[in-house]
Amino acid sequence: MPDKVIVVVGATGGIGSAITHQLAKEGANLVLAARQSDRLATLTSQLPMANLEQILNVPTNITDPAQVETLMQKAVDKFGQIDVLINAAGAGILKQYNKITSADLEAMLDLNLKGSFYTCQAAAEVMKGQKSGHICNIIGILGKHSMAMASAYCASKFGVVGFSKCMADELKRFGIKFTLFYFGGVDSPFWDNVSLKVDRKKMLTPQTAANAILFALRADPQAVPMEINIQPESHLFF
């Protein structure tokens, strides 16, 4: 994909770094964002890029719309276009509904819902001018199904589904595709600070998630993979 410019938000996370490695192998031009610049630098140093000019790190807190604007502007200043946005930043606060504080709820909505909204909004403005683009929102199965202990998280993720479908409708006439990914549990650092008892050995791997994202990016130009559901074998339901 040497002709593609791909912005990966949450690039240093489990899913983000797996897809970033894949895209680097494909020869894509990469704009990598997350808050911690040292982790972005470590990731970059591990990528199999022949040409370091193909990578731009932009430390960004996506809860701040001004920083998101700067991210997209820097991508355009360096590469002239944005072909793909991969939204893989997020976090989970999973506890009983009556233990969720207002700060917890705000944190979920600020990062998972509003942060994703800002990145889609800012990338779409660039893509509209190009009359093409592909936005991949890594939502998770809790964007369409409920789970005990996930009220605040589900509120944020169901919200991402809602705005993504509205934006997809508004933006299809500009050649902008949306793909919504509903992964079940993925064994990533996401779970490091979650006290809920889970069996990480039975989860999907970040590589499986990355393979699904790559599949969507490789779809024929006229085809839109609208939604991709992948559950671990131990958690199948229809």
Ligand SMILES: NC(=O)c1ccc[n+]([C@@H]2O[C@H](COP(=O)([O-])OP(=O)(O)OC[C@H]3O[C@@H](n4cnc5c(N)ncnc54)[C@H](OP(=O)(O)O)[C@@H]3O)[C@@H](O)[C@H]2O)c1
């Ligand atoms: N793991 C799962 O089971 C699973 C399943 C389905 C869907 N998902 C969703 O997939 C996405 C990625 O999850 P993951 O498992 O890869 O999580 P992860 O390993 O914890 O990675 C999270 C990423 O988000 C970045 N981030 C966090 N807050 C940010 C902020 N305010 N601004 C910019 N970047 C921020 C982190 O970097 P910094 O800390 O440096 O900012 C990191 O790069 C999330 O939206 C998650 O809800 C996860």
